[in-house]
Amino acid sequence: MIKFQNVIKTYEGNVRAIDNVSFNVEDGEFVILLGPSGCGKTTLLRMVNQLETITDGDIILNDKSVRHSNIIEMRRNIGYVIQSNGLFPNMTIEDNVLAVPNLIGWDRAKQQKRYSYLMDLIGLNPDEYRKRYPHELSGGQQQRIGVARALAADPPVMLMDEPFGALDPIIRTRLQEEFLQIQREVKKTILFVSHDIDEAVKMGDRIALFRDGKIMQYDRPAEILSHPNNDFVSEFIGNDRMLKSMSLYTVKDLSNVCSLQPNITSEDIKIIKENTSLRTAISLLLNQEADQLVIEDENGNNMGSLTFDLINEFLRKEVRGSKAYE
Numbered sequence: 157m158i159k160f161q162n163v164i165k166t167y168e169g170n171v172r173a174i175d176n177v178s179f180n181v182e183d184g185e186f187v188i189l190l191g192p193s194g195c196g197k198t199t200l201l202r203m204v205n206q207l208e209t210i211t212d213g214d215i216i217l218n219d220k221s222v223r224h225s226n227i228i229e230m231r232r233n234i235g236y237v238i239q240s241n242g243l244f245p246n247m248t249i250e251d252n253v254l255a256v257p258n259l260i261g262w263d264r265a266k267q268q269k270r271y272s273y274l275m276d277l278i279g280l281n282p283d284e285y286r287k288r289y290p291h292e293l294s295g296g297q298q299q300r301i302g303v304a305r306a307l308a309a310d311p312p313v314m315l316m317d318e319p320f321g322a323l324d325p326i327i328r329t330r331l332q333e334e335f336l337q338i339q340r341e342v343k344k345t346i347l348f349v350s351h352d353i354d355e356a357v358k359m360g361d362r363i364a365l366f367r368d369g370k371i372m373q374y375d376r377p378a379e380i381l382s383h384p385n386n387d388f389v390s391e392f393i394g395n396d397r398m399l400k401s402m403s404l405y406t407v408k409d410l411s412n413v414c415s416l417q418p419n420i421t422s423e424d425i426k427i428i429k430e431n432t433s434l435r436t437a438i439s440l441l442l443n444q445e446a447d448q449l450v451i452e453d454e455n456g457n458n459m460g461s462l463t464f465d466l467i468n469e470f471l472r473k474e475v476r477g478s479k480a481y482e
């Protein structure tokens with residue numbers, strides 16, 4: 157668990173970057189630090205692994221103040237992905253990924269096994285990339301290597317500073333989905349910086365929304381979308397919050413409440429899995445000619461089809477009528 161207790165950070169020149177911030181992050185929780193540029197997200201992250209000093213207050217990591225922890229040992233247990241991917245340019249991909257295991261003296265066989273595992277996890281062929289250098293990879297591939305490197309020694313805590321920040325929307329979406337998949341497998345305590353509400357809603361168990369170094373709201377995504385604490389939060393999440401909240405539901409959730417339609421056979425109908433988010437389903441329906449999507453379960457069995465009318469029915473029954481949207 158990470159406890160932020162009345163944390164204050166004042167830089168030289170009296171810039172108060174973090175202003176009396178308190179909140180807790182549970183073990184295994186994925187928490188998004190969200191807010192506009194300059195609100196203090198990077199500063200807060202860097203105080204956790206003591207790349208920045210804490211001016212006042214404290215951060216407690218596993219019952220111990222980070223101020224009094226052995227910095228080397230603590231950083232070994234914290235994976236850190238910096239805002240730009242921060243790979244070592246003159247080291248091969250393999251050496252980049254294995255930087256920490258190498259540093260802490262893992263034997264060769266264990267390192268090799270770990271390298272292959274991580275490359276598979278991030279969807280890059282271990283042998284194909286092994287001897288390449290960072291500049292020989294695309295931006296998205298480099299970002300993925302940055303994530304693999306931070307995961308390498310299997311740290312229980314991850315600090316990720318806009319790890320998908322500089323990517324185009326398509327690669328970004330793919331990496332987000334890959335990373336959610338990774339998190340389901342490895343269950344770490346994660347602080348993940350973003351300034352994108354969509355990314356936050358999609359990825360976070362909880363969101364801490366900041367403004368000028370202060371927490372405006374700390375809550376589950378559904379709560380933030382449905383019950384914004386103040387005008388700043390409402391404005392930040394924007395006026396299409398109903399559409400945004402659709403990324404919290406999957407087609408499967410809908411099929412538990414509404415009956416899917418029988419399929420109309422046609423050649424150019426798109427097939428999607430039942431664990432696809434409703435937000436993705438809506439954009440597919442809006443962007444393709446067909447007015448239905450065929451739904452498959454995990455085993456590839458046809459479950460019926462999804463139409464726009466069904467989504468409206470689900471919204472009426474489940475979302476608008478629910479407690480969250482009173």
Ligand SMILES: Nc1ncnc2c1ncn2[C@@H]1O[C@H](COP(=O)(O)OP(=O)(O)OP(=O)(O)O)[C@@H](O)[C@H]1O
Nearest residue numbers: 167168171173192193194195196197198199200351
């Ligand atoms: N080394 C520093 N010295 C003085 N002021 C700093 C320093 N680093 C950051 N600041 C200031 O502290 C505030 C918070 O900066 P920080 O980098 O934490 O913001 P951020 O939320 O990560 O922004 P972005 O989304 O642009 O990365 C800003 O006003 C910034 O100018």
Ligand SMILES: [Mg+2]
Nearest residue numbers: 197198199239
């Ligand atoms: Mg930053």
